[in-house]
Each structure stands twice: as structure tokens, then as C-alpha cells.
Amino acid sequence: MKAIWYDRTGPAREVLQYGDLPTPAPGQGQALVAIKASGVNPSDVGMRGGSAPMAYPRITPNSDGAGVVEAVGPGVPASWIGQRVWFYNGQRNGRAFGSAAEYIELDTDLLSVLPEGVSFAQGATLGIPCMTAHRALFLAGPVQGRTVLVTGGAGAVGHYAVQLAAWAGATVIATVSSQEKAERARAGGAHHVIDYRREDVAARVRELTDGEGVHHVVEVDFGGNIASTLASVRMNGSVAYYATKGAPTPVVPVGAAMGLNLMIQGVYLPVSPHEARKRAQQDITRWIGTGERILSVAGRFPLADCAGAHELVEAGGKVGTAVVEP
Numbered sequence: 001m002k003a004i005w006y007d008r009t010g011p012a013r014e015v016l017q018y019g020d021l022p023t024p025a026p027g028q029g030q031a032l033v034a035i036k037a038s039g040v041n042p043s044d045v046g047m048r049g050g051s052a053p054m055a056y057p058r059i060t061p062n063s064d065g066a067g068v069v070e071a072v073g074p075g076v077p078a079s080w081i082g083q084r085v086w087f088y089n090g091q092r093n094g095r096a097f098g099s100a101a102e103y104i105e106l107d108t109d110l111l112s113v114l115p116e117g118v119s120f121a122q123g124a125t126l127g128i129p130c131m132t133a134h135r136a137l138f139l140a141g142p143v144q145g146r147t148v149l150v151t152g153g154a155g156a157v158g159h160y161a162v163q164l165a166a167w168a169g170a171t172v173i174a175t176v177s178s179q180e181k182a183e184r185a186r187a188g189g190a191h192h193v194i195d196y197r198r199e200d201v202a203a204r205v206r207e208l209t210d211g212e213g214v215h216h217v218v219e220v221d222f223g224g225n226i227a228s229t230l231a232s233v234r235m236n237g238s239v240a241y242y243a244t245k246g247a248p249t250p251v252v253p254v255g256a257a258m259g260l261n262l263m264i265q266g267v268y269l270p271v272s273p274h275e276a277r278k279r280a281q282q283d284i285t286r287w288i289g290t291g292e293r294i295l296s297v298a299g300r301f302p303l304a305d306c307a308g309a310h311e312l313v314e315a316g317g318k319v320g321t322a323v324v325e326p
Helices: 042-049 128-136 158-166 179-187 201-208 223-230 254-259 276-289 303-315
Strands: 002-005 017-020 030-040 064-072 084-087 105-107 111-112 147-150 172-174 192-195 214-220 233-241 261-266 297-302 321-323
Touching: 002 303, 030 303, 064 105, 064 128, 084 233, 084 261, 105 201, 111 276, 128 158, 128 179, 128 233, 128 276, 147 158, 147 303, 158 179, 158 214, 172 179, 172 201, 179 192, 179 303, 192 201, 201 223, 214 223, 223 297, 297 303, 303 321
Parallel strands: 147 172, 147 214, 172 192, 214 233, 233 261, 297 321
Antiparallel strands: 002 017, 030 064, 030 105, 030 321, 064 084, 084 111
8 A cells, every 4th residue: 555654753854755555454343444534633743743752663644534444354343344434543652553544454443434424534634633622622521501611712623622512502702813713713603702812811701701700611721821711710610621832831820720629631632531532433423414513624635745734734824634635
């Protein structure tokens, strides 16, 4: 099969190689997926760039994707064959072979049916961003009838969190950094949008919630936003964060958090509870089947130009997910 790999970290065009690798065979509990689209996440780009030491002599990048099941291994029903699927956790800690290839073999536990109305490119945008959004949104319980603050509501994870929260019956407040992003957040279902560059987020949240604050926060930058987040959440509320780039080692005012009886929890998808990840797969599949969803493809690249997709992610400012298509 044709595939991409790297045997050293560095700039995409210097280290990513394109050529032939053996086509994998599905093992016990696995399916062989003919990949139609591979999604590129910041984590994929970071690993290739050297954010962590290489754990394997050779890595095929990219975690997420979509395609068609062509074969199954022992213990897997033949009914999987021919199914359109989306998947996550291709290349990850503990596994060197990702979705930047024509084929991938994966445990069927990582596969979900892709509804006919969703393209393969759109399916490849799900995976880690949407699964992370689901976990961050629901880890403290149902959100129906509650008010949720999503910071970075136009980003890859944040926009999915906005859409899922609205789908689940929450009142959604989103923060953004521009008029264009405000329109994107509203299109996703945000009831209120706050431009954090021009407005006082906590003051606006209090105004919108009659002084009560929000029940739950999906946080894109825990360290960078900690002051406004704590000022925006109500008593007995909760905060789920999936990044903290603004302050990687923040000082947390634990007294204030304790006074709110606040639950604060980080979200790292690969080690999230299995039952939570299965629920996310089921909910996401049901949601995308409704047709009322925005699955944004930021750019489409042929497999041979996987470097171009990685560079688009590194450049920043994209809307949605960069997709590589074998």
C-alpha cells in the first residue's frame, strides 16, 4: 500500500516520506479499513515536529480517519465488511501506525458507522476533536436545561462542544476572538457569543445569567483563562479543560475554587474511561445522522502531500480539520 512515514522528527517536508509499506492484515477483534480520508490534528503535527521523543523507529502519522471495512479478523462478524466507518486513535501512544496510508487495521472498538449523508472527508474531522468535546461537555453529567460556557467556541474542539451542547438541550455561551468566529459559533448553535478581546467575559456571563454564572465550562486554556473562568462559574459548578497553553503550569486559587465547591477536571482522551469513550462514539454517530451538524474540512490534500496538511495545521487560523485523502 501507499503510505506516509517518518523515522526522525522535524519539519514536515524534511521528514515525511511517501512510498510503499506492507498492507496490514486484521488480527483478533480487528477490521481492515480502506482509508478514504485521514484527519490531521495538532497532536499529530506536534509529535512529528518533535514535541516528544520518538517511541518507535518508524511512525505513520495521524490518528483519525474514515473509510470502508474491507476485511475482518477472527472474532469479528462478517457484517462489518462493506460498512462505512469513522475512527480515532490510529497512531497514538502504544501504536506506531496511523491513518496517513491506504489501509489501517484497528480494533472494531475504535470504529463507528458513518451515516450515508456524511462524506468521508467530513467523517475524518470527528475522531479526537469531537470525542474530546463530548467528554469535556458531559463528564460532570447531563447538560439539558443547564447553561454551558465554551471558551474558544469556533475552534476544532470548541465548535463541536457548542454543537453538542445545543443538541443536548443546553443554553450555550461561547467566547471567540473575531466577528467571523462569532458567526461560526452562532451557526453551531451558540445562544450568546462574547468577543473576549473586546469584552469582559466574566461580566458578560454574569449579565447573561442574572448574576448566577454558568453550570459548566468547557475550557480551551485553563491556565490562561483561570481568573475569568472562576468568575464565570456558579456555586457547585464544574470546569473541564483540554488544554492550558496560555499558562502550562498555572497557579490555581484553590481557596476560591473550594469556596465554590467547584469540580475541575482535565480531559485527555486516550486515557478517558472506556465507557465514556463508547458513549461518545454512540452519541456522535447519532448526532451526525440528524443532518443538523457542521463538520468543517479546512483543506483537502492528496496522500503524497501529507506535508501540506501538516503545514496548514501548523500555520494556525484554519477553520476545521485538514484532511489527507489516499
